[in-house]
Amino acid sequence: MPENPSADASVAVAAPTCEHHGSSLGIGAARPRLSWVIESAPDGWLQTAYELEIAPEAGPAWSSGRVDSDESVLVAWPDEVPPLRSRERRTVRVRVWGTGGTRSGWSPLLTVEAGLLVPRDFTAAMITPTVPELTRPSLLRTSFDLPAPVVRARLYITAHGLYEAEINGLRVGEDVLAPGWSSYHHRLRYATHDVTSLVTEGPNVLGAWLGEGWFSGRFGIHGGRTALYGRHTGLFAQLEVDCADGRRVVVNTDERWRCAYGPVTFAGLYEGERYDARAELPGWSRPGFDASDWQSVRPVVFDRDTLCAPSGPPVRRVESRAPQAVLTSPSGRRILDFGQNIAGRVRIRVRGHAGATVTLRHAEVLQDGELYTRPLRHATSTDTYILKGGGTVEEWEPRFTIHGFRYVEVTGWPEEEAHLDVTAQVIHTDMRRTGWFSSSDALLNRLHENVRWSMRGNFVDVPTDCPQRDERLGWTGDIQVFAPTASFLYDCAGFLTSWLADLAHDQYADGTVPFIVPAIPVPEWTPAWPAALWGDAAVLVPWTLFQRFGDRSVLRAQYASARAWVDLIASQRGEDGVWRHGKQLGDWLDPAAPPEDPWQARTDPYLVAHAYLARSAQVLALIAEELGESADEAGYRILAQEARAAFLDTFVGADGRMSSDTQTAYALALRFDLLPDDDTRAAAGERLAELVGKDGHRIATGFAGTPEVCDALSDTGHDDTAYRLLLQRQRPSWLYGVTQGATTVWERWDSMLPDGTVNPGEMTSFNHYALGAVADFLHRVVAGLSPAAPGYRRLRIAPRPGGGLTHAEARHLTPYGTAEAGWRLAGGTLTVTATVPPNTSADIDVPGLDATTVGSGTHCFEVPWPAERTGQDWTDTMWLKD
Numbered sequence: 101m102p103e104n105p106s107a108d109a110s111v112a113v114a115a116p117t118c119e120h121h122g123s124s125l126g127i128g129a130a131r132p133r134l135s136w137v138i139e140s141a142p143d144g145w146l147q148t149a150y151e152l153e154i155a156p157e158a159g160p161a162w163s164s165g166r167v168d169s170d171e172s173v174l175v176a177w178p179d180e181v182p183p184l185r186s187r188e189r190r191t192v193r194v195r196v197w198g199t200g201g202t203r204s205g206w207s208p209l210l211t212v213e214a215g216l217l218v219p220r221d222f223t224a225a226m227i228t229p230t231v232p233e234l235t236r237p238s239l240l241r242t243s244f245d246l247p248a249p250v251v252r253a254r255l256y257i258t259a260h261g262l263y264e265a266e267i268n269g270l271r272v273g274e275d276v277l278a279p280g281w282s283s284y285h286h287r288l289r290y291a292t293h294d295v296t297s298l299v300t301e302g303p304n305v306l307g308a309w310l311g312e313g314w315f316s317g318r319f320g321i322h323g324g325r326t327a328l329y330g331r332h333t334g335l336f337a338q339l340e341v342d343c344a345d346g347r348r349v350v351v352n353t354d355e356r357w358r359c360a361y362g363p364v365t366f367a368g369l370y371e372g373e374r375y376d377a378r379a380e381l382p383g384w385s386r387p388g389f390d391a392s393d394w395q396s397v398r399p400v401v402f403d404r405d406t407l408c409a410p411s412g413p414p415v416r417r418v419e420s421r422a423p424q425a426v427l428t429s430p431s432g433r434r435i436l437d438f439g440q441n442i443a444g445r446v447r448i449r450v451r452g453h454a455g456a457t458v459t460l461r462h463a464e465v466l467q468d469g470e471l472y473t474r475p476l477r478h479a480t481s482t483d484t485y486i487l488k489g490g491g492t493v494e495e496w497e498p499r500f501t502i503h504g505f506r507y508v509e510v511t512g513w514p515e516e517e518a519h520l521d522v523t524a525q526v527i528h529t530d531m532r533r534t535g536w537f538s539s540s541d542a543l544l545n546r547l548h549e550n551v552r553w554s555m556r557g558n559f560v561d562v563p564t565d566c567p568q569r570d571e572r573l574g575w576t577g578d579i580q581v582f583a584p585t586a587s588f589l590y591d592c593a594g595f596l597t598s599w600l601a602d603l604a605h606d607q608y609a610d611g612t613v614p615f616i617v618p619a620i621p622v623p624e625w626t627p628a629w630p631a632a633l634w635g636d637a638a639v640l641v642p643w644t645l646f647q648r649f650g651d652r653s654v655l656r657a658q659y660a661s662a663r664a665w666v667d668l669i670a671s672q673r674g675e676d677g678v679w680r681h682g683k684q685l686g687d688w689l690d691p692a693a694p695p696e697d698p699w700q701a702r703t704d705p706y707l708v709a710h711a712y713l714a715r716s717a718q719v720l721a722l723i724a725e726e727l728g729e730s731a732d733e734a735g736y737r738i739l740a741q742e743a744r745a746a747f748l749d750t751f752v753g754a755d756g757r758m759s760s761d762t763q764t765a766y767a768l769a770l771r772f773d774l775l776p777d778d779d780t781r782a783a784a785g786e787r788l789a790e791l792v793g794k795d796g797h798r799i800a801t802g803f804a805g806t807p808e809v810c811d812a813l814s815d816t817g818h819d820d821t822a823y824r825l826l827l828q829r830q831r832p833s834w835l836y837g838v839t840q841g842a843t844t845v846w847e848r849w850d851s852m853l854p855d856g857t858v859n860p861g862e863m864t865s866f867n868h869y870a871l872g873a874v875a876d877f878l879h880r881v882v883a884g885l886s887p888a889a890p891g892y893r894r895l896r897i898a899p900r901p902g903g904g905l906t907h908a909e910a911r912h913l914t915p916y917g918t919a920e921a922g923w924r925l926a927g928g929t930l931t932v933t934a935t936v937p938p939n940t941s942a943d944i945d946v947p948g949l950d951a952t953t954v955g956s957g958t959h960c961f962e963v964p965w966p967a968e969r970t971g972q973d974w975t976d977t978m979w980l981k982d
Contacts, residue, residue: 107195107205112139115208116192119174120412120594120649122532126215126256126292128409130184131177133653136194136207137917138172138938143957147172147939149197153206154181157189166197172939173650173891173915184214186221187254187340198939215292216256216338219404224338224352226260226402229310229359230395235317235326237364237500239384240335241307241391242357246299248343253299255306256340258290258407260400261333262313262500266385267298267306275414276527277502280561281314282598283618284329286605289410289598290336299341306351307385308335311367311500318368320622321571323478328620334400336407358394360384367500370479370570372462375496377488378454411601412529412594415561417444419526426520430469434510438524441506441844441867443557443567445483447497449521452514454489459512460522462505464568464866467858471509475864478570481505487514502527504557504568504867506843528556529595532913535588537878539908543838544827544878550838551872552589554845555582558869559592562599562618566847566865573616574599577634577688581807582869583641584876587648588912596645597654603638604661611668613638613661629682630669632709633804638665639716643723650891650915655723663732666720669713670739677746679713680706687764687802689871691832691849695861701802703764707751708804711768714743718773747774756783763791764805767812785816797824799832799849807873814881814900822881823903826874834874845872883910884932885921888943892916897934898945899923901965909933916940930965933958 118124118132138147149168152175155161162181169175177183184190192210197203216222229238255272257265258279265272273293282289310333311317318324339351363379383389424439441464450458462481463471473481481503485496505524513520537548558564563579563586564572579586579596586592599617606619613635614628642658645651672681686705693700721736751759752775758765766788768774775781791800792813801809813822829835832849840852847868851859858864880886884899892914899908901923909922917937924931936942936956944952948963 108202111141111145111196111198111202111204113137113194113196113204113207114139116194116210118210118212120591120597120651122413122530124210124212125294126213126254126409128215128217128411130214130217132184132212133174133176134192134194135173135175135915136196137915138196138204139917141198141938141956142200142202144955145199145202145938146170146955147196147198151195152178153193154178155191170939172196173893174653184212184217186214186217189213213292215290215409216407219407222256222338222404222407223350224336225354225399226334226336227353227355227357227397228332228334228400230398231359231361235312235366236361237309237311237367238359239307239362239381240310240357240359240397241305241385241394242351243303243305243387244349244351245303246301246341246343246349247347248345249301250296250299251342251344253294253296253339253341255293255295255337256290257293257308257337258288259310259333259335260284260330261315262311263335264309264499265293265306265337266308267295268300268304269383269386270298272298274416276417277313277415277500277561280415281618283602283605284315284406286406287408287601288406290407291410291414295339303387305385305387305389306337306339308337309362309364309499310335311364313369313500318370320620321573322623324370324570325621332400334402336402355397355399357397358391359397360391360394364499367498369501369572370481371501372480372482372484372503373498373501374484375498376486377494377496378486380488410594411598412592413531414529415527416530417525417527418530420447421524421526423520423522427469429471433470434513434520435466435471436508436510436520436522438506438508439843440553441504441557442524442526442553443502443504443560443867444525444527445498445501445503446508447495447523447525448485449493449495450485450487450514451491451493451517452487452489454487456487456489456514457512458485458487458510460484461509462503463507464505465852465858466507467856471507472858475858475866476569477862479568481568497525502560502567504566526556527560529559529561531559531590531592531595533589534591534913535879536911537875537883537909539882540906541827541903543829543835546838547834548875548878550842550844551585551869551875553843554867554869554872555586555589557844557867559586559590559595563596565870566868568867569865573620573622574618575616575634576603576613576637577615577685577803578868578870580633580637580640581803581873583644584648585873587644588876588879591913593645593649593651596641597651597657600642600654600658604658607638607661607664611664613665630672631682631685632669632679632712633688634685635665635669636712636716638662639719639723643719646726647887647890648892650893652726655726659723659727659729662720662723666716666736666739670717673746676750677742678706678750679710684709685803687804689848690764690802691799693802695859698861698863701764702760702800703762703805704751704760707758707760707765708768710743710747710751711772711774714740714747714774715772717743744774748776756780757787758784761787761791762805763788763795763800763809764802766791767801767805767808770812770815771808782816785813785818788812788816789818789821792821792825796830797821797828798830799825799828799834803870806871807876810874810877811881819900819902826877827903834871842866845869879910879912883908883921884923885910885912885919892919893940895919895934895936895940895942896945897921897932897942899932900947901925901930914940925965928965928967930963932961
């Protein structure tokens with residue numbers, strides 16, 4: 101359709117996107133929802149209508165005509181357009197009308213291509229090598245001929261284990277640790293690759309490296325277990341090539357494939373990888389290679405119904421980092437300091453004689469100048485490379501392992517090679533960054549970066565607790581408290597939607613939510629039992645995704661799971677209406693708990709549990725309302741009211757004091773709306789502020805209280821106390837770790853003690869994001885940027901300056917475009933600025949000004965700000981000494 105000459109150049113639309121994909125190739129939805137962002141528009145502009153044009157590869161385009169609607173996020177696929185069939189491609193573009201009669205030009209085109217949408221479309225078999233050592237990675241290959249030039253080629257591929265595919269000697273795609281970790285018996289994600297440029301008329305070879313990974317390798321805490329999902333690795337590949345003569349050639353994994361050992365002699369996610377370059381097979385994935393002595397493969401039983409397209413991006417290398425320093429330890433060992441704690445591995449370029457062995461040991465910290473590996477427990481995290489020699493530079497990076505580290509000890513580097521050519525490859529799910537924060541306080545800025553790096557290190561296909569030790573599991577409690585922060589920092593909607601699907605599959609028949617998802621048997625934690633905060637992920641994570649991304653479908657997809665959880669815990673209430681069932685984790689990792697016993701929190705664990713019952717019932721009622729489940733909505737509102745009344749009767753005294761007179765108890769009561777009136781809330785806020793003061797403005801909360809305590813103080817008018825708590829440097833505090841040189845968030849408030857030794861507790865990780873949930877407070881309250889309606893359709897700009905800060909700002913790429921909020925103090929004036937994306941509005945709540953609502957554009961507000969309102973510069977204050 102030609103460009104309309106009357107289009108208004110002031111309104112421009114970016115290319116549409118579909119669902120939550122970074123790529124629209126191989127999507128798993130027959131009717132994908134479409135979104136678009138208005139790149140530019142006049143201030144105050146609101147969309148009033150849109151027109152979609154959807155075209156097949158051949159034939160006329162379909163046009164919706166003008167559709168009167170202000171929707172631009174996750175807009176339903178038009179009923180008039182047939183759903184996509186497997187492999188089908190369509191192009192989509194959009195134009196919009198808006199305020200003042202303006203009309204945009206057409207957006208750039210989006211090409212949408214469906215993956216294989218029904219099980220019968222998959223014709224390949226799952227094959228496994230017949231080589232005798234089941235744990236050793238292997239190579240698999242097949243050869244095929246193409247009768248004519250290639251028009252299009254797609255590779256649909258997955259594995260039981262981990263794979264890397266090659267065609268004609270070239271790597272397929274950039275995915276790492278593919279296909280990732282899912283509840284394999286329920287969901288096995290396959291990837292779709294455009295390999296048109298890799299295949300050619302005539303002879304070709306399709307091959308793959310295959311390792312154990314999460315499927316059959318050792319995994320889990322306390323030594324872990326092997327063969328958690330099966331004993332045999334497997335490869336599933338279906339290559340479909342459309343040739344210029346009209347023929348389609350399909351190359352499947354089947355019994356005609358061959359296998360052999362390659363140069364990877366061992367690979368484990370915890371142990372590391374051993375690679376003997378002398379055993380390389382040059383040309384093994386290219387035509388002309390002699391594979392006559394390779395072994396056979398055999399098919400294994402496999403349920404194609406488990407195959408599904410991914411809902412988010414894959415794991416990839418996202419950054420390369422050079423060492424910041426080369427250290428020599430007291431024992432004379434050479435240690436590389438990469439300056440940042442990451443999840444990933446290292447790449448080396450080295451030259452030396454055949455048989456020379458380079459060993460790389462990884463750790464997060466040093467102690468007494470040496471690599472300190474005790475916190476890794478059973479994860480040896482050692483990679484070994486044996487050179488093939490020959491005088492050329494050899495380049496190597498492990499394939500089937502990943503480590504959490506800042507430091508790498510290098511031994512065996514050839515003496516003739518003086519330069520250590522070693523780089524760290526940062527690896528995580530390739531999410532788009534969407535959130536930024538900065539302030540006048542350098543330590544606070546570093547804390548925010550630490551939170552972001554902890555997210556990066558733990559969003560490796562599933563949201564793990566830590567990337568370094570023998571654990572790396574998808575603990576439900578950690579992501580439940582961190583999801584709001586994660587949703588600001590990165591577009592993790594597809595990532596967490598995938599994880600929630602596994603949660604629902606792995607949920608017990610009675611509604612119990614496993615402590616870890618995907619669920620695997622681990623000592624002490626399986627079979628799981630109903631535990632507050634952890635199990636509440638079934639309700640609260642979907643609600644967070646809806647609030648931050650505006651995706652109602654995740655509520656529908658997880659609704660049965662959320663109901664099952666709340667119905668279960670509601671049924672376990674006692675005669676007094678209180679949930680006191682089983683062993684509760686409560687305020688896990690309260691800093692007062694001894695290192696060897698994280699269960700020993702100051703707050704009654706049943707108070708925490710019942711508060712969460714009330715909260716999840718409240719939220720489930722809201723979810724039911726959104727979904728139009730009116731009967732459920734009424735029932736869960738009654739349940740929430742009953743839980744609230746029982747909380748008051750049981751845990752709140754006549755004088756307003758909590759039965760557990762702790763920071764966490766008051767924070768939960770305030771933030772979960774469990775107190776009856778403004779006077780009681782005010783009294784609770786006063787008591788919380790008193791307790792924080794009595795604790796020397798140091799943290800006294802664990803997993804339950806930490807995400808809520810600053811907000812609870814601010815909500816009740818105690819911003820000054822919230823800032824003193826936030827900016828405290830003495831342990832336990834958020835900034836203590838920063839002052840100790842942390843580059844990620846720690847599992848414990850004092851994982852590193854002031855004397856530079858590591859906390860003696862068994863659970864001592866230096867990369868855990870849960871306690872970094874405070875970053876959401878930085879975004880919403882310190883800078884003042886938050887959603888006032890799902891998906892940021894309406895913003896809330898409500899900064900609360902204090903703590904001696906002179907400025908703070910946050911920026912977020914919302915589903916509607918870039919939103920910003922910031923403030924600056926200078927010359928007795930507070931200046932607040934807000935950038936509101938087109939097609940949205942913002943509620944402005946600035947101290948000293950009347951509340952107002954503004955449309956899109958950039959707005960500035962000024963208000964006198966006397967010096968006494970700025971707050972003390974707490975960053976220069978040390979209240980208590982250890």
